[in-house]
Structures are given as structure tokens and as C-alpha cells.
Amino acid sequence: MKILVIEDEPQMLDTLVRSLKQEQYLVETATDYDSALEKVGLYAYDCILLDINLPGGSGLEILEELKKQQKSEGVIIVSARNSVDDKIQGLELGADDYLPKPFHMAELHARVKSVLRRRKFDGQPLHQLQNVQIDPDKHQVWVAGQELVLNRKEFDILLYLVTNKDRLVSKTALAEHVWGDYIDQADNYEFIYSQIKNLRKKLKDCGAEVEIQAIYGIGYKLVVA
Numbered sequence: 001m002k003i004l005v006i007e008d009e010p011q012m013l014d015t016l017v018r019s020l021k022q023e024q025y026l027v028e029t030a031t032d033y034d035s036a037l038e039k040v041g042l043y044a045y046d047c048i049l050l051d052i053n054l055p056g057g058s059g060l061e062i063l064e065e066l067k068k069q070q071k072s073e074g075v076i077i078v079s080a081r082n083s084v085d086d087k088i089q090g091l092e093l094g095a096d097d098y099l100p101k102p103f104h105m106a107e108l109h110a111r112v113k114s115v116l117r118r119r120k121f122d123g124q125p126l127h128q129l130q131n132v133q134i135d136p137d138k139h140q141v142w143v144a145g146q147e148l149v150l151n152r153k154e155f156d157i158l159l160y161l162v163t164n165k166d167r168l169v170s171k172t173a174l175a176e177h178v179w180g181d182y183i184d185q186a187d188n189y190e191f192i193y194s195q196i197k198n199l200r201k202k203l204k205d206c207g208a209e210v211e212i213q214a215i216y217g218i219g220y221k222l223v224v225a
Contacts, residue, residue, distance in 0.1 A: 001046040002026045006036040019105045026180045033057030052079040063093040074115035130209035143206045154199045161222035170219040
């Protein structure tokens with residue numbers, strides 16, 4: 001799962017990023033209004049942690065932009081401003097939750113997981129597709145009741161394809177979602193081909209009733225086998 005943290009205070013940003021990475025999330029950051037606006041316009045995220053007070057503008061304006069672009073990201077406002085008016089305005093603009101600072105990281109993780117379940121899995125803790133079952137929180141996969149061992153990137157690819165089942169996912173979108181900002185350092189998509197190849201073989205060998213179809217020159221689609 002890919003999370004964007006929009007926060008200008010360096011110590012808080014570092015704490016959030018380290019804590020989220022420990023939970024196996026892919027984390028990107030923005031520290032001011034302009035960079036945040038650019039990222040939400042160019043890329044897709046599963047969840048956004050949004051501070052209201054930003055250099056150059058307001059986090060509430062970013063919420064308005066997300067609404068205008070009809071983006072589907074889950075948004076949790078994390079702000080030192082704990083006024084009722086801010087909460088109401090943020091929720092009316094489409095935020096899923098409002099967490100006033102200071103807060104415990106355990107509470108933040110619980111709220112992130114709740115938003116992801118509502119947004120991606122219809123509120124269910126486990127996601128089922130044919131005989132494949134995925135637990136996004138524990139990073140576990142079972143096929144016909146037997147656990148399928150995947151590395152982190154294989155798991156991230158499978159989860160992203162499952163949440164977009166029967167949709168064509170471009171190589172670029174897949175790379176950006178699973179590898180985030182690091183994709184800018186890559187010369188080609190060979191690393192994706194390698195992970196997809198291994199994942200396909202593992203799914204086939206364990207009798208999964210889903211398969212990854214390659215659409216030549218474009219991307220991939222997860223379909224029922």
C-alpha cells in the first residue's frame with residue numbers, strides 16, 4: 001500500500017515515515033503546498049496523511065483539489081489545529097478521518113488500516129478472489145487454504161492487481177504504485193518483468209484460480225484462470 005505524507009515539520013515527518021515503513025507501507029513525502037499539489041495531481045495513492053498548515057497554502061485546498069479531480073484516495077488529516085470548524089470543513093471536503101496532534105503511532109496505524117479497508121476492501125479485513133485470500137494487514141496470502149510465501153514486492157504487485165481485478169494496469173502505474181519515487185532512478189522495466197514472472201509461477205504452481213495476463217507493450221491484468 002502506497003501512502004503520501006504531507007507534513008512540513010521535519011521531526012514529525014521523520015517519525016511518521018519511519019513508523020509507516022516499519023508497517024511495510026511504501027511511503028512518499030511532500031513538505032509544502034506546491035510539492036503536495038504536484039504529487040496528488042500526478043500520482044495515485046491508497047492513503048494520504050495531510051497536515052492543514054503548510055508553507056505556501058492550506059491542506060484544505062489540497063482536499064478541494066482532490067475532490068475536483070475526483071480522486072479516490074483515502075485522506076486522514078493530522079493537524080495541531082483541533083478546532084471543531086476545521087474538523088467539519090475537512091470532513092465535508094472529503095477527508096475520511098481527522099487525527100489531532102499529538103497522537104500515538106498505534107492509533108494512527110489503526111486509523112490508516114481502517115481507511116484502507118473501507119476504501120479498498122469494502123470494510124473487510126480479508127480480500128477473497130476465487131481461491132486466493134489476502135490479508136493486507138499481515139501481508140499474507142493463502143491459495144485454497146495453503147499459505148503462499150511471497151516476497152514484499154510480489155505481495156505488493158498481487159495486492160495492487162487484485163484491487164484492480166479485470167482492469168488493465170499499465171507498467172508505469174504498477175511501477176509507480178509498488179516502487180514509488182524510486183522508479184525515477186530506473187532505466188527500464190526489467191525489474192517488473194522479473195517480479196511478475198516469479199509471481200506468475202508461484203500462483204500457477206499452487207493451483208491459484210487467477211492468473212496475470214500480459215498485454216504486450218501496455219501492462220497487466222489479473223483475471224480468473
